[in-house]
Amino acid sequence: MKKPLYVYDDSLLKYRFNSTHPFNQMRLKMTTDLLQDAGFLKDDDIIKPRGATDDELLLVHKKDFLDAVKAAGEGTLPEDKMESYGLNTEDTPSFTGMHEKSRMLVGATLTAVDAVMEGRTDKAVSLAGGLHHGFSGRASGFCVYNDSAVAIEYMRKKYSKRVMYVDTDAHHGDGVQWIFYDSNEVMTYSIHETGRYLFPGTGSLTERGTAEGFGFAVNLPVDAFTEDESFISIFKESLEAAIIKFKPDIIISQNGVDAHYRDPMTHLSLTSRSFEEIPRFVCEMSDKYTDGKWIAVGGGGYNIWQVVPRMWAQIWLAMSDIDAPRGRLPEPYLDKYQMDSPVDFPQDWEDDTHDYQEIPRRAEITEKNESSLNRAMLHLES
Template identity: 75%
Template sequence: MTKPVYIYDDALLKYRFNSTHPFNQMRLKMTTDLLMASGHLKTTDIIKPREATDDELGLVHKKDYIEAVKLAGKGELSPDKLENFGLDTEDTPSFEDMHEKSRMLVGATLTAVEAVMEGKCNKALNLSGGLHHGFSGRAGGFCVYNDTAVAIEYLRTKYNKRVLYVDTDAHHGDGVQWIFYHTNEVMTYSIHETGRYLFPGTGSLTERGTEEGFGYAVNLPIDAFTEDDSFLPIFKATLEATIKKFKPDIIFSQNGVDAHFRDPMTHLSLTARTFEEIPRFVNEMADKYTEGKWIAVGGGGYNIWQVVPRMWAQVWLAMNDQQPLRGRLPKSYIEQYEEKCPVEFPLYWEDDLKDYMQIPRRNEIDEKNRSMMSRAMRYLEQE
């Protein structure tokens, strides 16, 4: 089987709300440049994405919503309809050619799916995707179209595959969960900061699916300020238990890195160690249970200078069975970005932990997380 493929084109950078919005796809270019500069990504690894069609978007999105996105991107949708569809909000403002730029991200994820399903590779990465807050008829949380849900439904209907969706973003993967909440043909797994403190406020342990889908939604809401030593055992134990229960044909993972302690929008305390181990464990699980079939996308991550490129690079390295890199970042990468950086620029693959805050409630947080995991494991053991 050939090497993993990396989906990229500069056109993917055009998904941009405005100059002050925290969702900034420059992080995608920076990650690509970092991997190229380090010699671990070559032009021969890269596949250019295609656009998603309206019919493909319609696999999960309602027709009136797709039409609304088209009109909003031309400035032709009335304020009341903008509100009805979750468009032009503070989180998800409308922007020019919104439909065209958003469907590029969906097409990029479908390009990854097709590369795997047509036998070009076992593993594929599209870091521009992972827009897990998009609903079938409404935008939300920086997400217009839900590329992930479209791709999962594409895998289910076109290729008749059982898909396990794995979401390690700090925010609950609500859009994907609700779209597949009624089916037992897709299993959704999300480990995230508890919704008591963080958008979207969902993802409780008791959200387990409904009708035929009961038991096919798995949620692990961890406490604010959770650290590596608490997160990783919960993630590994519950993910493997989920895989054993569902027996997927393919793993589809969303790799938000906003649970990092330096991310400005969440309250978790994870370091690079967790983001090195997450994709390597998923890679191990894919090799063990799904004949190596693994599709990965990006997701959240709002400290684009100090965090996202180094953490996202780990997904590609893991796909290629590479261990985490150590030492100084490539000289050309530092020269390309250090002067532009408004904060202290990272010079090493490892985290600089000088500003890492020790958590005074560590034992209490660990105990709450262990108790939550025990309940989740009992659910997974039920028939």
Template identity: 55%
Template sequence: MTDRSVFVFSEELLNYKFSSHHPFNQFRLKLTIDLLKKINALDSEHIIPPRMASEEELLLIHDPGFINAVKKAGYGQLPKEIAENYGLGTEDTPVFPNMHEASSLLVGGTLTAVDQVMTGKALHAVHLGGGLHHGFRGKASGFCVYNDSSVALKYLLKKYRARVLYVDTDAHHGDGVQWSFYDEPNVCTLSIHETGRYLFPGTGNINERGQGAGYGYSFNIPVDAFTEDESWLYAYSHAIREVAEFFKPDVILTQNGADAHYYDPLTHLSATMKIYREIPKLAHKIAHQYCEGRWIAVGGGGYDIWRVVPRAWAMIWMEMIENPNSIGRLPVEWVEYWQAKSPVELPKEWDDPEDLYPPIPRKPEITEKNLNTLEKALYPIRSQKKSETI
């Protein structure tokens, strides 16, 4: 097994573009890559291009009628009323040219990362263009056409017969992935997200635990609005450790949405860069503890593309290659070059200032609520361990 890490990317991934004013903007990939290059942490030998997912691979999850509709929509051949039945042409997921090709490349990028890790060519692989966790079998949803993580998980089951732990730290619940594997005992899904009482897609409750053979393999930790670093990290660190110990995976696939940050315009959480340091650090540790290091990471949400996403996503790669050079000031060349193009003032440092936002008045109440949520979410594991020790 090599200790090599690979970074899946090509400029073609930027073709997944709804419009110039849509909040989902893959230009964040370029900002992240440029940041990594400016600190000499990423060079051409690390980067491998994504391949296009085949139709047979898309069919592992998606309905043939839906795939056909996506193809037609991308060529302007799908009537509006039919498109809407497939979740296409909506405000969230507008139709754009060559939509099938762009979406298939995104899926193929995640499959490229999977193959690199599972064949032993790399120990870790990251595909930040992926992480579109809302797509369903027959319907686009929440900025997601095809669901690359769901296809990758099914691919891992079928091709590699692997037992997979899927960890989703996007502020929005990973509904498309959860429902795709709700009755599958060899995929364990763990999602920590803002409660669906306030946020799309409105799912991800504690009592969504799986069904049939998959019962007990779905874990949800819906944290309260305005949750801050300490409470968020307490929930995440306990959940990932306990779920990994319970499930004992062969490989870990992490979805790394960067939208739990205080600056994110679409969510209501109050996290800072502190959580984005710890998320990959713990995932890395779990991968080595249970999976001989096998770790695949994808992107996801993240709608403050200038101040948050590049720093958060760069930290995933820095963790993979065990490069400690993400402390203190950001490279001046990166800040100065992109500041001329940015609509907001860019941060000067990797970490956020302590006084990023005014104190949250409900902090003790929110913390207590999240503790109770965590306890209920992990109760099946904890009660089982307790009974085993008696």
């Protein structure tokens, strides 16, 4: 078995809106440090990213949008043009060098793609990516360019692959879905908190694609406060059915960890158990159905001290066929970060769930989720 590869460089930390914005790429460095300090990630596992070219970005993005991003990052885009491109909003403020820093995240994902497609590895992770809300002509929801969509189209055009996109972020993967909504060569799968309560408000069961793409968009909206058992059972049954129906050549998975119960921006109630199981199941599916071909990217996750590094580390551990660790985190990692943490810093790999709130509507939530699963399965079997 070829060893997996990990795409990382400090240049990826420069994608930063402002000092108070919840999207903080320090979580990427913390994850990398955790894996290295624990001895799970070696220097020769890491490959450096390249920047995406304009031609690569234009695989899914419109030229006038690229021009607007470049101008906004140089401070030359007129204020009255900003809004139409989703720039300088509360969610997606403009920042200096925005095009250059955004294209690095896309290039990091393409670096993972090329490593797999060229046969250097079967599995690669680029945690800097996962910006699934970006549209072809508009920034949205903390996302400027949509690295996953560019990577999917790149695999379609350059390598003639059928691509399965799997999104387990708490937020619906709307940008990727809409870009491929009329295509039968890409299947988009998203399990997420229902849009009744959460941005972007889309991702209902009835969003199934259009024209040739009808049936190739799969959505599993789950109720607020969904817990591990309900989420994992629905995820496993529906994802395998979707893969069997579509018969992909490769899986690209978006691994937002904002469905964790400690995330400040969502209303789901998952613990570390789910984030250990999710990548292990995707890994199993890739081994079973796509000859081991799997690319993983990051995504949401806004509790960078208590949640993201430990949960994202599980993706690399799953790829590397290393059992989920138990017990105390490595001392060098604790020494590096816990003094700066504004909240209680986790000491162990698994969650200490002393602050977990029991869910009073568990049976009702589980029943509603089962109903969603049953409807989705009917679609997949039709």
